[in-house]
Amino acid sequence: MIGAxxxxxxxxxxxxxxxxxxxxxxxxTGFTARLTIFTAGAMAFLAVFAIALSxxxxxxxxxxxxxxxxxxxxxxxxxxDQADAQIRAALTVLDQTPGVASARALTDxxxxxxxxxxxxxxxxxxxxxxxxxxxxxxTAEGYDPIGLRARLQAExxxxxxxxxxxxxxxxxxxxxxxxSLGWVALLLIAGATAAMITLAAQSALSANxxxxxxxxxxxxxxxxxxxxxxRRFTLRAALGAAIGSALGxxxxxxxxxxxxxxxxxxxxxxxxxxxxxxxxIPPLAxxxxxxxxxxxxxxxxxxxx
Amino acid sequence: MIELQDVAYSxxxxxxxxxxxLTLAPGSFQFLTGPSGAGKTTxxxxxxxxxxxxxxxxxxxxxxxxTMGRDDVALAxxxxxxxxxxxQFLDHLPVAENxxxxxxxxxxxxxxxxxxxxxxxxxxxxGQAAQLPPQLSGGERQxxxxxxxxxTSPDVIIADEPTGNVDWxxxxxxxxxxxxxxxMGKTVLIASHDxxxxxxxxxxxSANVLRxxxxxxxxxxxx
Ligand SMILES: Nc1ncnc2c1ncn2[C@@H]1O[C@H](COP(=O)(O)OP(=O)(O)OP(=O)(O)O)[C@@H](O)[C@H]1O
Ligand SMILES: [Mg+2]
Numbered sequence: 001m002i003g004a005x006x007x008x009x010x011x012x013x014x015x016x017x018x019x020x021x022x023x024x025x026x027x028x029t030g031f032t033a034r035l036t037i038f039t040a041g042a043m044a045f046l047a048v049f050a051i052a053l054s055x056x057x058x059x060x061x062x063x064x065x066x067x068x069x070x071x072x073x074x075x076x077x078x079x080x081d082q083a084d085a086q087i088r089a090a091l092t093v094l095d096q097t098p099g100v101a102s103a104r105a106l107t108d109x110x111x112x113x114x115x116x117x118x119x120x121x122x123x124x125x126x127x128x129x130x131x132x133x134x135x136x137x138x139t140a141e142g143y144d145p146i147g148l149r150a151r152l153q154a155e156x157x158x159x160x161x162x163x164x165x166x167x168x169x170x171x172x173x174x175x176x177x178x179x180s181l182g183w184v185a186l187l188l189i190a191g192a193t194a195a196m197i198t199l200a201a202q203s204a205l206s207a208n209x210x211x212x213x214x215x216x217x218x219x220x221x222x223x224x225x226x227x228x229x230x231r232r233f234t235l236r237a238a239l240g241a242a243i244g245s246a247l248g249x250x251x252x253x254x255x256x257x258x259x260x261x262x263x264x265x266x267x268x269x270x271x272x273x274x275x276x277x278x279x280x281i282p283p284l285a286x287x288x289x290x291x292x293x294x295x296x297x298x299x300x301x302x303x304x305x
Numbered sequence: 306m307i308e309l310q311d312v313a314y315s316x317x318x319x320x321x322x323x324x325x326x327l328t329l330a331p332g333s334f335q336f337l338t339g340p341s342g343a344g345k346t347t348x349x350x351x352x353x354x355x356x357x358x359x360x361x362x363x364x365x366x367x368x369x370x371x372t373m374g375r376d377d378v379a380l381a382x383x384x385x386x387x388x389x390x391x392x393q394f395l396d397h398l399p400v401a402e403n404x405x406x407x408x409x410x411x412x413x414x415x416x417x418x419x420x421x422x423x424x425x426x427x428x429x430x431x432g433q434a435a436q437l438p439p440q441l442s443g444g445e446r447q448x449x450x451x452x453x454x455x456x457t458s459p460d461v462i463i464a465d466e467p468t469g470n471v472d473w474x475x476x477x478x479x480x481x482x483x484x485x486x487x488x489m490g491k492t493v494l495i496a497s498h499d500x501x502x503x504x505x506x507x508x509x510x511s512a513n514v515l516r517x518x519x520x521x522x523x524x525x526x527x528x
Contacts, residue, residue, distance in 0.1 A: 025406075027397040214393050217355070218453065219382035220410035222375055302375065 025215060026208055026228040033236055036200050040240025040289070041247070043193045044281045047186060048248025051277050054182030056268045061175035064168050072145075074103075074134040078158035087132055090156045094136060097151075099143030106133045193237070193285060194292040201233050201296040212301065226297035230290060237289030238282045245281040306331055306366060306461055306492055307352050307385075313360030314347055321347055322520040323360065329461060329494055334487045334510045336503050337496040338526070339517035345496040346390055348517060349465050352494065353385045354378040366460075383411050386454030388464035390496075392446045394438035401425065401434040404452045411457065420456060427482060428452045429475065443470035451479055461492040468499055476502055484509045504528060 074094070078086045087105050094103035106114075111133060112121075136143075145163050152159045205212070215225050252269050270277065306329050313323040321344040329335065329352070337345050350356040351363055354370055363370040365381045373381065386407075394403045405421055408414055425431050428448040433441060441449060447470055454462060462483065468476035480502060487493045487510055497503060506512050507528075514526040 022409075024398065024402075025395060025409075027395075210393060211395055214395055214406075215410060216379070217382065217387065217389070217393075218407040218410055219379050219457075221379045224410055 022224060023228045023231060025225075026204075026211055026232070029204060029207065032200050032204050033232075036197065036233060036236040036289075037240035037243070039196045039200075040193065040237040040285050041244030043189050043196075044241035044244030044285060045248040045251075047189050047281050048245050048252060048278050050182050050185040050189060051281075052252050052268055052270060054179050054186070055270060055274050055277070057175045057178040057182065059271070061172050061179060064172045064175065072136045072138065072161065072163040074136060074152075075131045075160045075162060076134065076156065076158045077129070077131040077160070080129075082158070083132055086156050086158050087134065090134055090152065090159050093148075093151055093155055094134070097143050097148055099139050099141055101137045101139045103134055103136050106135060190284070190288055194288050197233055197237060197289045197292040198296045201229055201293040202300065204229060204233075205297060205300045209304075212304065216301075216304070222298055222301045225301060226294060229297045230293045233293040234286050234290045238286035241282040241285030245278045249275075249278050308364045309348075309351065309358075309361065310364075311361035312351065312358045312363055314344070314351060314356065315359050316347075320359075320520065322517070322522070325361070325520075325522050327515070327522060327524075329492050331460070331492055332487070332490050334484075334493045334506070334512040335495070336506070336512055336514045337494060337517060338498065338500075338503070338514060341498075343517045343519075345517055346465055348522075349387075349463050349494070349496055352463055353387050354381055383407065383457060384460045386457065386459040386462045388447070388450045388454045388462075388467045390465040390469075392450035394446070394449070396438050398437070399435045400430060400438060400441065400449050403438060404430075404449060404456055407453060407457045413457070424452045424456060428479070444472070444475065447471060448475070448479065451482070455482070455486060459491070461494070462486060464493075464495045466496055466498070468497065468502055473501075477505060480506055481509070500528060 074090055076083065076086050076090060091103055091105065094100050111130065114133075115130070145161060149161050152161060212225055249270075255269060308329070309325060309327040312325045312327075314321050325348070327348075337348065339345055347356065351358055351370075352365075354363075354365060354373065357363075357371060365373070366384065368377060368381070370378075394400075395406065398406075401421060402409075404425065405414070408416055422431075425434055428451060430445060430448055430452065433445060433449075438446065438449065447467055451464065451467055454464065464483070467483075468479055471479065476499065483493050483495070484506065503512070503514060507514075513524060514528065516523045516526040
């Protein structure tokens with residue numbers, strides 16, 4: 001098994017390293033060469049954006065769903081003498097609510113810490129009508145906010161359920177969908193590249209029908225003949241893709257930076273190791289071109305005498 | 306080496322020939338004659354695996370041509386030097402590289418150096434080595450094709466009208482090259498109309514003359 005893979009790899013490498021004399025057997029064609037390089041470049045440019053989109057929406061979805069998973073809060077505003085009773089009642093309700101993993105009343109110290117940024121450290125909490133907060137941690141399935149609100153209304157009149165992060169649920173779904181669309185776009189780009197390289201290779205093959213015939217008649221094997229074409233198109237695709245992805249990365253870098261406020265739109269870009277991902281585009285383009293040209297060449301050769 | 310048993314061939318319409326048998330024994334020297342359109346070129350193409358017989362068995366070096374894969378055919382062709390009636394070359398490469406092409410594709414390029422020069426001189430193309438094939442005259446093309454056919458020192462040499470476009474002196478020269486190769490043990494099969502050439506050859510080697518006419522092959526034809 002491993003032997004077969006190594007052999008296939010070394011044969012692929014031998015095809016690429018090639019023999020310059022075999023390359024000379026096929027006359028150079030400037031026009032298809034330029035078209036191939038251009039196509040590979042354009043596709044690589046688009047691929048950079050598809051990757052950037054997928055990575056950015058992925059980050060967004062992860063962040064939002066992490067925040068979602070965190071908490072909701074229950075605010076209880078009640079006259080001081082009823083506060084403790086209402087808190088106990090609310091905790092009982094929450095304990096019985098499916099989808100609530102845990103519920104806990106914040107201590108005075110925690111409340112003070114929350115308010116400190118606005119009112120300073122010396123807030124006399126006890127003398128102010130500050131609502132009491134209960135932190136709710138959901139289970140993965142989540143609870144039913146409508147049912148919970150109805151029960152709370154009946155049993156704890158002073159309670160207000162604030163599930164402020166819940167509105168993001170459809171956004172997380174959209175971000176996840178956008179990430180998948182990015183990957184689909186990437187697959188389509190790879191497929192379109194293969195199709196175009198196949199067409200270019202096919203036209204080169206039919207333009208060189210006499211070359212192929214002469215080579216066959218003097219005893220060249222199909223792989224020898226295919227090699228000249230495969231090598232050429234592989235190198236052209238790699239070159240085009242290198243130029244295209246370099247330009248794509250420059251374009252992404254040149255996107256205006258909206259800072260934290262920009263959110264989704266200006267978040268389109270790479271972060272950290274993400275910058276290395278576009279480096280994969282030229283080798284992948286080369287692999288696609290290698291197999292597309294090889295298949296086209298061997299198919300054309302076999303259809304001939 | 307190459308054997309045809311009861312072979313038939315048709316280009317789709319009527320059969321060009323049927324029940325044709327021929328053996329190219331090692332070291333033999335044979336001429337194939339016959340009227341234009343009789344199927345000489347077709348018969349030769351069967352012998353180097355360019356066409357597949359529509360009936361009977363063609364065996365190349367002991368293998369049934371009908372069961373040979375494309376790589377098998379390629380390998381068999383390295384043992385057969387062919388001069389085609391319509392010599393085709395790689396038109397963008399100089400004549401010298403075209404002549405060395407069979408060595409090149411067989412991965413024996415390093416053998417070309419010495420032989421190539423000598424061979425080019427023999428066929429009188431030393432001055433044309435750097436020219437491109439489209440710049441050659443008809444006779445020069447045939448000589449280049451002959452040089453290309455013999456450069457690998459193949460076991461069998463098949464030539465289709467190799468002297469069609471050259472003058473008498475040059476055709477004798479080419480013939481003597483073929484005779485020389487035959488003396489070295491190579492099998493030679495030449496399709497030709499040129500009775501003078503055949504007569505000259507018979508005076509130098511024991512050549513068998515085949516005649517293809519009306520779908521039948523006669524052997525041992527007297528001139
Ligand atoms: N590719 C083809 N398709 C259909 N018919 C063909 C084809 N090639 C040859 N023929 C026909 O087969 C017959 C034999 O052709 P072939 O070339 O073998 O003759 P030949 O004996 O070599 O003639 P010449 O002496 O003129 O070279 C001819 O009638 C020709 O028209
Ligand atoms: Mg003919």
